Amino acid sequence: MLACQALKKLRSASFLTSRGFAVLTADTVNPNVVKAEYAVRGALVLRSNEYEDRLARGDKSLPFDKVIPCNIGNPLVLKQEPIEFHRQVLALVNVPGLVDQPEVKKLFPEDAIERAKFYIDNIVGGTGAYGHSKGSACVREEVARFLQRRDNHPADPEDIYLTDGASPAVQNSLLALIRDENDAILAPIPQYPLYSAAIAINGGALVGYYLDEENAWGLDVKELARAVKEGRDAGKTVRAMAVINPGNPTGQCLSAENIEEIIKFCNDENILILADEVYQENVYAEGKTFVSFKKVLRDMGKAYDDVELISFHSTSKGFTGECGRRGGYMELVNIDDGAKDQFYKLMSVNLCSNIEGQLMVGMMTNPPQPGDASYKRYVAQRDGTLEALKRRAAKLVKAFNELEGVTCNETEGAMYTFPKITIPTKAVEAAKEAGMAPDAFYCMQMLDDTGIVVVPGSGFGQKEGTWHFRSTILPPEEAVDEVIEKTVKFHANFMNKYR
């Protein structure tokens, strides 16, 4: 009997671990999951959590009195104010009957009450019921009108799918695109590692195209062609290209001309475009504006009506910054009806995205208008946030450029700086000994010395032999000065120590 059981255990192909046979261990979990890496929340974050716990317990032995999380684009945790109108509407839709209470008029502006009534009347079952798997129709209509105003081209609510933030939308797109390990997706290097992680999880191949650091992180179509050739020479089918505009972590903002070249290239090579446009409100550089891939594509006319495009947006970024809300959408442009049906089915397996995230998308795309009670407050909050981000970006870029051996491109858009650092040979050796990439070693030392959490460039990919880190531009203005002061001191010490 025992032998029989042991045999059965072996037949189930499980693993002998310290605690006996187990079905699911690090060795027997789906290897695609193991392969996936996500540095934004990796080892550094775990250590920073540990430091936070120690500080919270009153531990005075650390060389800093607080942890400053510059690792993740999470504005509201760094004192950015949420847009008041949006929050008021959320409060009002949640309590049945509240909009009709007389006291409510003292607490909430008229337009927030009106908007709440609109959602209450138009969202069947309210915020607590499953909605349509593609998202509530009235919100998809708000998004379509926003896209129409933005691009000056029609947008169809039926092509808009509301999602729990942009991340699951990207993941579902890659799930639909990747059939097996021979399917490849073009992704920028450096890139936000959602792409590499989701490609790994779905068992596909990532073919990297390098952004040109010497040329303000520009995207050169010749480099795209090189990458496609590399992928095809390796026997891969290059199905799609991920492009992040404005860039994460690189901050570049693509021109309409550049986007047109990319679209022509993808048309010639029959490559679907995944346009991550979650930072479309975050453009700071003089003379730069955000132009959507959809607009450029439609401007190019009928000849390009079969270039397939999926674009992503989110409530987490911009000046909305409502990350925890998990609101987002994707627009399917020139996508085959049969494929659209498959997306709809995929989303229906998850029933629907969270309704309050959907409402946040509605308010982001349909904010208070001139004449509305909340308009002035909305504009003040919006402009205040964007101007502060612009100032902080400039301040950080300037400071980083003054560090020994560091160069840092302008943050044209998005929420990050991505300085290139020179790591002395002795530090490279010390990192090797510690089993870490040199820039991860640098970032870990920065955390240990200053409490500042940034993400090493190796988590995003970078040209071989170069090292970087990504820091958000989100700390409140007084904290930015502190970040700079501490970084300057740390960097000088680090360089001296390993000189």
Add this chain to the structure above:
Amino acid sequence: MLACQALKKLRSASFLTSRGFAVLTADTVNPNVVKAEYAVRGALVLRSNEYEDRLARGDKSLPFDKVIPCNIGNPLVLKQEPIEFHRQVLALVNVPGLVDQPEVKKLFPEDAIERAKFYIDNIVGGTGAYGHSKGSACVREEVARFLQRRDNHPADPEDIYLTDGASPAVQNSLLALIRDENDAILAPIPQYPLYSAAIAINGGALVGYYLDEENAWGLDVKELARAVKEGRDAGKTVRAMAVINPGNPTGQCLSAENIEEIIKFCNDENILILADEVYQENVYAEGKTFVSFKKVLRDMGKAYDDVELISFHSTSKGFTGECGRRGGYMELVNIDDGAKDQFYKLMSVNLCSNIEGQLMVGMMTNPPQPGDASYKRYVAQRDGTLEALKRRAAKLVKAFNELEGVTCNETEGAMYTFPKITIPTKAVEAAKEAGMAPDAFYCMQMLDDTGIVVVPGSGFGQKEGTWHFRSTILPPEEAVDEVIEKTVKFHANFMNKYR
């Protein structure tokens, strides 16, 4: 040049469709996605949406004046009241400073204000910031205390992962378990099709075990053994067993003894248990109570400390019914640390589940207590909802059993009835001609004649040669009478037409 482009297009292995070459079509999408089926939101729902649109436009040509959605467990769309306390807390946490306004005391009970302050103080960045990828610590602690009270065994907040409803938790578990097409998951027949869909999407094999309709949809371990043998004989590694308790669509409620047998079986066969316990509050049958797999497992003592269990719960069901909130959690029991790390990483790629869904989980597991201002109202709402569900279940089961050729087991728990219907030979032929399963044909005719939406048994799996449909027990009490009246009339007509 043209020839060269055409060659490139062929090299990218795309498909010629009516609108030219396209990367993503129904024929070139990931075939695992195509394979997935999800009947709860399939063809019937699309037609019901069409009818709703026609009714909304004033179309008087239909033989009914409203669509009654009995296809999906979506209580708040059918007039179930949300728990007021939970909604009040959500309203208060969303507007910064609102809890301190004097008018607020007139509108909200004291305990809701207190709870909102607790969440405001304990959730870093509030509802609008990314939280910990496993979920906010203070909510995970609420869940752990709930589990401890429920099971009388310790629960560790570190083993609790908050998720956007139970569905993504199930999907992530299957993603971790399924390495390739040789990995099999045991799933009940009939079953809620999330399991079959997610197994297909992840490229694994489903091995079905039949629930015993003649024996109140009982789960017989001998049938489990048969299924495991079938899977292994086909060369599959049977990695895990999905069990839904109380059952969906079948409503059975497992006894502690039955659960103990299942655990012993899974221990002997080295199979991980996925326990879907989202209906744990929904038990109606006399003498039946919900017992969790965790409790039985821990009661069995140390010898079973290596049986691996992942259990799922949700805010969508029970008497909470907050489906649109997408709140849920999974508890990992006896899971290897390395595998837990992989789950954590998987969740971190998606950053975090939506914070308000997390708060709803917190309030579901930590509701008002005796002495709190909201306690009486909470209890009245809770008991009112559960008693109404119990009455409606009994009413529907009785009515279905009185139909010609129909038998229907008691709804011991969950939110559904699953009657077995006899379909006359002529109707089976007509269905064949229409390219539909006979029970799908029956359900479509029911929709066309009555506006009632139910789901055919073929969407859940059923013993060959038997036909069923699933109807929720959720319509408000007056509508249940209408559903019964219309169903009785439709059924008689259908039987007469095809006799």
